[in-house]
Amino acid sequence: MSRPVRVLIPVGFGLNCEEETSAAFRMVGAEVELVHLTDLFAHRAPRRLADYQVLAMVGGFSYGDHIAGGLVLATRIRAHLQAELAAFLAGGGRVLGICNGFQTLTRLGLLPGPEAGPPDFVPRAALTNNDRLGYRDAWVRIAVDPKTRSVWTRGVAALDVPSRHGEGKFVVESSEVLARLDQRGQLAFRWIDAAGHPTEAWPENPNGSALGVAGVTDSTGRILGLMPHPDAFLYPWHHPDYARRRAELESKEAGGLAIFRAGVTAD
Amino acid sequence: MAGAIRTHLGISIGAVRTRDVFHVEPALSAADAARVASEFAGPVVRRGEVGRVDDGPFDVAVSVGFKPGVTDPVGKSARVAIEDLLGRKLGAGGAVYASRVYLLSGVSRDQATRIATQLLANEVIERVAVQPFAEWQAAPPDLSVPRVVEHPPRPAGTVRLRGLDDAALARLSRERLLALSVEELRTLRAFFERAASDPARARAGLGADPTDVELECLAQTWSEHCKHKIFNATITYREEGKAPEEIRSLFKRYIQGTTSAVDAAIRARDGTSWLVSVFHDNAGVIAATGRYHLVYKVETHNSPSALDPYGGAITGIVGVNRDPFGTGLGADLLSNVWGYCFGPPDWAGQLPPGLLHPRRVRDGVHHGVIDGGNQSGIPYGRGWEFFDDRFLGKPLVYCGTVGRMPVRSAGRPTEVKAARPGDRIVMVGGRIGKDGIHGATFSSAELTEESPVQAVQIGDPITQKMMFDFLLEARQAGLYSSVTDNGAGGLSSSVGEMARQPGGAWLDLSLAPLKYQGLAPWEVLVSEAQERMTLAVPPAHLPGFLELARRREVEATDLGEFTGSGMLEVRWGRQVVGLLPLDFLHDGDPELRIEAEWKARAPVPAPAQAAPSSAAEGNALAARFLARDNLRSSELLSRAYDHEVKALTVVKPWIGLHRDVPSDASVFMIAHDGDRTGYALAEGVFPTYSDHDAWAMAQAGVDLAVRRVIAAGARADRIAALDNYCWPDPLPGEKNPDAREKAAALVRASRGLAEICIAYGVPLISGKDSMKNDAVVGGRRISIPPTLLASVIAIVDDVRRAVTLEAAQPGELLVLVGETRQELGGTEWAAARGLAGGEVPRTTPAALWPGYQAVARAIGDGLVQAAHAVGRGGLLHSLFLLARAGGLGLSADLGPSPVKGAVDWEGRLLGETTGRFLLAVEPARLDPLRAALRAVPHAVIGAFDAGARLRIGLGAAPLVDAPVDELARAWKREGRPA
Structure with missing residues (x-):
């Protein structure tokens, strides 16, 4: 058996989902290293970015969501780490951004990224204020867009997950731009209703994103960002129906793990 | 925002647009400023401009920014972004100030002023400008910034106590906000007169009067907030028909004494105890798994939240985070709890001047604790609200935090602090400003119109999170030997307290990092500026500690040294500005004596009300009752x-098919390490029972909290409790004629607490008291009802076996465990009826406990599908919650309920007799369950069905027969503001 896939989880500055995201990657067989962003910025971390196969930008409140979610962290990454990040991506590195991580990748211009070619770090989309009620922690259901080419969704269909954000409405310049992203399979995850269809209606869609966008991939399919938290559904007893549907939920793997497995086992 | 303006202020407003404004010092070049504006705006949704955004027409502009010196976390983050974007630092005098402009359409200037002062801004901490459109257009953009005007450092002074008469001493205490009594000041005066002959004092150039540093340091240390003088006082307790009794320290006798007794019982039974560290540290510690201990602390932050609800509350939550973090060598934080007592949010009566409307208090407090918890990455486990008119004067804002500490860190037991002489005193985290000066002494006084602005601090969760991340690394590397937080009293408390272990300390205040110049030494010492911890760092580790701090962008400063001198020596550069023996500092205060007198109220019988004559009448009653402030669902709000x-959350705060039913207890895992051991959290609080007897009030709270964790599947022999007393002032004063009764309530609550905790084997591992919950405004005194919050934490052997209120299948049977008595006094039903009389629910702890053990065993053996502890709102509320949670129909007959004495329909349906559980059981498991409960009064009173109605009857008489959904709509107040 080959060496386990090595995952880098940067920490610090108000990120806070490193513990569960580490657990998720370890549960699917990866080796995880947590490295403080100050060490990455100062280039004094034990390894270079290129030594990892996966970079995971976890959820949290980097810099308190001040000014806009992910903004200050993205500005700092651009200042200190952009060249290394570009080389990591050129070498085939895979990136997962959850919630605040997705906001950060969007601010960095990695998502949705250019239509073709290497990343140019030009922001083209925004994750803006939810249409209704602001921040809300509630379980919802998401599904993979069958058209998507994301490496993070192989073997994933639909799953229940908690949504926990106030700025998650995905907005691009025009509906034509959104339609092109859709055609290209870049709108990887959708909020779905009870019938399984993408929805724009609250509360199934917590933020009001057009076409029910919950997660986005870049043109290569190697970078995925999503607003809801698969890192919060790692055991059957995380599910809010566990007390009533114990046997059924115990009979299968917790829904969040498939995404991490897909990303770890992709090549 | 427009919605809030319409519903809260009744102003029909048009559009509201907002502009985030950043003032940067020193000024940027035009090109740099444009880069910053473009970066901050980002693509698609926002525009960024230098100067003014072209705003189009509007009617009035309202600008809101901080006053000078107020914590500005957004400005701080913006500075980091700007410096990285431009690739250069703004420099020592540089700063970024964040503010916001609201452009309002469809309002007059006067209306805009109301919107500004009553909704958008709090003038305690913010400055406001209101400009009509024409004025706004004519004026250039406002370039002023709230820079603090810096003064040269002020020297320490001497405060003359000699020769002052009592009136002058009282004036001194009041004017300097010392909150010291005349007797305490006389003790101080005598001490300093004696100390003048001490050669050390003479060598230091100090005389027979205290320096301002010494006086302020003593005032903080001796404040009620820090010293708990009332709980340590000698109380003479009188009760009619009994001989007066003298109680030396309620704390030692009823709190510590209880825990010692319970600990001894645990040791006698098990040979060992699961109490790891109690009372002497910032939070209580109990054993949990082979890897981790659990740490828990609950605090209140009432007075600051009354003045600035948002700032007070966010400081409350991030402040209590530092308690578990400052326990032993520090704990990782796992979960928060919150609970608030407010005046009614729809209060339409007169509001005394100086008080904020309870709706505004409520909104601000929620917002503050939401921001504080969410931004710190700590989930909440428990949240509740209680409403009563008397909380208009002082809201109660309880915040608590659970942490986990590794059993060992860097080879040492984590719960043990070990500061030694020679260790350096290092302050970590935020800088010191004038914020929060006199917080401890201020909260030890009643609220008045003149309450000080400086007493309000604003927590900054991100600064604190970065500090915690750094300190956890340092803890794992073994770089420090002790840690405590800087909360009330600032450095004077943290260093003064830590110095007890090594036996002395000196520190140089001139080394402390300041937000701005101009603070006097005493201000540096007592400032409660937030996000700071004080550590003891062995000299050998100092360079490594400071280097790690620098790398993590966290400020750490070496301020002095722990010694064995027996003295706290405070320096300003080379000058000694304070020299206090530790034993005088900590134990020199005069003993307080309190008179307490209890007048038992003869129970006034509650006039009975006729039973509903039809189900329709009962349904209307149920819908109205469930919609009451104290019973309705606040799920929508809580999801923020x-x-x-x-x-790590297993049983969440909101559960059930619709996920809108409050869980009895929340259940969490402890770590992602494969261990399935978890912990359960619950609480109980019954302020209105104090109107009858604080003894019953205290016991009802503990009883409910304990029943709730048992209902959730916790071990009955691993339950610990925290006591948080919030009391009206029990000390006599000209405006406090019933102080003796308030003191008597304190005695009775403490006795009730001790009795129930010993009977249940529940140790009190931590607690806090807040004794000045009165407001005197416009000559009128508003006192809160004596309120004891009981918070429990209990071990769950396997989180997968946790139980909720959710019945799973039609056909499951409903079992009521425990007797019901005719107890309506102080209940929610009594409040609904406007009833003053009736018997208050009284708990019989020793009689109840064997039954609780039986229920815990039955749940542990898997006999029960769902369990619930009956609480406020009685069986009506409970039965509704069970039906709603399972998404099933439920029919119940209260006829077979076990009762004691004559109990009518009100007593059965709406009474709040303690000690009762409701259990849902599959028919096949009924017999083993009944066998397990054979020694406990119980009865099958109903069954779940596939229908959708809640039917409650008393024999043949129907009391309620309504669709659960319909009741739920009333209970959720659908269509009405949250």
Whole structure:
């Protein structure tokens, strides 16, 4: 058996989902290293970015969501780490951004990224204020867009997950731009209703994103960002129906793990 | 925002647009400023401009920014972004100030002023400008910034006590906000007169009067907030028909004494105890798994939240985070709890001047604790609200935090602090400003119109999170030997307290990092500026500690040294500005004596009300009752608090098919390490029972909290409790004629607490008291009802076996465990009826406990599908919650309920007799369950069905027969503001 896939989880500055995201990657067989962003910025971390196969930008409140979610962290990454990040991506590195991580990748211009070619770090989309009620922690259901080419969704269909954000409405310049992203399979995850269809209606869609966008991939399919938290559904007893549907939920793997497995086992 | 303006202020407003404004010092070049504006705006949704955004027409502009010196976390983050974007530092005098402009359409200037002062801004901490459109257009952009005007450092002074008469001493205490009594000041005066002959004092150039540093340091240390003088006082307790009794320290006798007794009983039974560290540290510690201990602390932050609800509350939550973090060598934080007592949010009566409307208090407090918890990455486990008119004067804002500490860190037991002489005193985290000066002494006084602005601090969760991340690394590397937080009293408390272990300390205040110049030494010493911890760092580790701090962008400063001198020596550069023996500092205060007198109120019988004559009448009653402030669902609001970050939450705060029913207890895992051991959290609080007897009030709270964790599947022999007393002032004063009764309530609550905790084997591992919950405004005194919050934490052997209120299948039977008595006094039903009389629910702890053990065993053996502890609102509320949670129909007959004495329909349906459980059981498991409960009064009173109605009857008479959904709509107040 080959060496386990090595995952880098940067920490610090108000990120806070490193513990569960580490657990998720370890549960699917990866080796995880947590490295403080100050060490990455100062280039004094034990390894270079290129030594990892996966970079995971976890959820949290980097810099308190001040000014806009992910903004200050993205500005700092651009200042200190952009060249290394570009080389990591050129070498085939895979990136997962959850919630605040997705906001950060969007601010960095990695998502949705250019239509073709290497990343140019030009922001083209925004994750803006939810249409209704602001921040809300509630379980919802998401599904993979069958058209998507994301490496993070192989073997994933639909799953229940908690949504926990106030700025998650995905907005691009025009509906034509959104339609092109859709055609290209870049709108990887959708909020779905009870019938399984993408929805724009609250509360199934917590933020009001057009076409029910919950997660986005870049043109290569190697970078995925999503607003809801698969890192919060790692055991059957995380599910809010566990007390009533114990046997059924115990009979299968917790829904969040498939995404991490897909990303770890992709090549 | 427009919605809030319409519903809260009744102003029909048009559009509201907002502009985030950043003032940068020193000024940027035009090109740099444009880069910053473009970066901050980002693509698609926002525009960024230098100067003014072209705003189009509007009617009035309202600008809101901080006053000078107020914490500005957004400005601080903006500075980091700007410096990285431009690739250069703004420099020592540089700063970024964040503010916001609201452009309002469809309002007059006067209306805009109301909107500004009553909704958008709090003038305690913010400055406001209101400009009509024409004025706004004519004026250039406002370039002023709230820079603090810096003064040269002020020297320490001497405060003359000699020769002052009592009136002058009282004036001194009042004017300097010392909150010291005349007797305490006389003790101080005598001490300094004696100390003048001490050669050390003479060598230091100090005389027979205290320096301002010494006086302020003593005032903080001796404040009620820090010293708990009332709980340590000698109380003479009188009760009619009994001989007066003298109680030396309620704390030692009823709190510590209880825990010692319970600990001894645990040791006698098990040979060992699961109490790891209690009372002497910032939070209580109990054993949990082979890897981790659990740490728990609950605090209140009432007075600051009354003045600035948002700032007071966010400081409350991030402040209590530092308690578990400052326990032993520090704990990782796992979950928060919150609970608030407010005046009614729809209060339409007169509001005394100086008080904020309770709706505004409520909104601000929620917002503050939401931001504080969410931004810190800590889920909440428990949240509740209680409403009563008397909380208009002082809201109660309880915040608590659970942490886990590794059993060992860097080879040492984590719960043990070990500061030694020679260790350096290092302050870590935020800088010191004038914020929060006199917080401890201020909260030890009643609220008045003149309450000080400086007493309000604003927590900054991100600064604190970065500090915690750094300190956890340092803890794992073994770089320090002790840690405590800087909360009330600032450095004077943290260093003064830590110095007890090594036996002395000196520190140089001139080394402390300041937000701005101009603070006097005493201000540096007592400032409660937030996000700071004080550590003891062995000299050998100092360079490594400071280097790690620098790398993590966290400020750490070496301020002095722990010694064995027996003295706290305070320096300003080379000058000694304070020299206090530790034993005088900590134990020199005169003993307080309190008179307490209890007048038992003869129970006034409650006039009975006729039973509903039809189900329709009962349904209307139920819908109205369930919609009451104290019973209705606040799920919508609570979901703005994260409850599952860290992915350790198993039983969430809101459960059931619709996920809108409050769980009895929340259950969490402890770590992602494969261990399935968890912990359960619950609480109980019954302020209105104090109107009858604080003894019953205290016991009802503990009883409910304990029953709730048992209902959730916790071990009955691993339950610990925290006591948080919030009391009206029990000390006599000209405006406090019933102080003796308030003191008597304190005695009775403490006795009730001790009795129930010993009977249940529940140790009190931590607690806090807040004794000045009165407001005197416009000559009128508003006192809160004596309120004891009981918070429990209990071990769950396997989180997968946790139980909720959710019945799973039609056909499951409903079993009521425990007797019901005719107890309506102080209940929610009594409040609904406007009833003053009746018997208050009284708990019989020793009689009840064997039954609780039986219920815990039955749940542990898997006999029960769902369990619930009956609480406020009685069986009506409970039966509704059970039907709603399972998404099933439920029919119940209260006829077979076990009762004691004559109990009518009100007593059965709406009474709040303690000690009762409701259990849902599959028919096949009924017999083993009944066998397990054979020694406990119980009865099958109903069954779940596939229908959708809640039917409650008393024999043949129907009391309620309504669709659960319909009741739920009333209970959720659908269509009405949250």
